[in-house]
Amino acid sequence: MDEIWKEIEDIATENGGFIKTSQIEKIGISRQKIKKYVDEGALEVIKKGLYAIANDVPDEYVKIQMQSTKVIFSYGAALFLWDMSDRVPHQIDVTVPQGTNMTRIKNRNENLRFHYVTKDLYEVGITQTTSPQGGTVWLYDKERCICDLIRDKEKTEMQLYSQAIKEYFKGKPNYRKLLKYGKMFDIEDKIRTYMEVLT
Template structure:
């Protein structure tokens, strides 16, 4: 199901007032400020929808990406979303933690995935990028998150050479990743 916004209501055959009337009548559900879904839409993660709608380049990162890849048991309190450094951080209603990543490395390890229950997509970082980010931002996310994700990734057959190649492309990642790999060896 496609999201509706006041600016795109006409494309769906609704005026702005018709959009708000549909919300009052229960035909549309408010996902976040200015974002609506049909009331009969499939169940979906509203934070993912809000992030993808507010920022087309929004990328799931850090603990949220590690949780999606099933590399941590931690349940993030908020959806971790990366946007390019210098971008305006959107105001949001949901539990979204916006992180600004360097534009030069922003696209490394990204892929687009569908948002379950919708026809929208959102970007997410690969397991290798997410682990490298957790190590380089360990002061922000905690060292345990990075170490436990690395252990699980290795247990599942992750290739250290691929991880080191990813870490070498990111600032402040190569040394802590290498140290952790050596400690686990």
């Protein structure tokens, strides 16, 4: 590849494998040149104005979140990121506010499973952690994950459910936060039962 391509690769390296149109234009590379690289299969379009080097494997979790600021990793995906599940998720669970149009991101990512919640519940427990490839990602904290599991026990695979509950209670559980969330999700009594049995 040419000297211009080397500059694009340098930008990608500095930004976790991703490049924005604005970053490319800042160093004097035209949109026509960007389109040429896309047409040749050298650049992959992540979303409008965002690219990755086609043969590189950018951080999958970061790649998903860069497509929408509304996407929060939850359920099995969050449990995996918290080391509360040893199962690498084939379907990546994400939660978004009800009424959010996710058509574009769904079309680009067949492995995503969406959960929709009201805006007030959507914001409960959002935090950050590091993905397996070292990127910073948004997900629900451990207490929110436990509440989601208890709320949706019938829809959750038993092995995943049991491992996550055991891992949480044998770690450093934050009972105050767990009960606070439990009240919001109307499952406080169920949480108290788990606390009595597992502590």
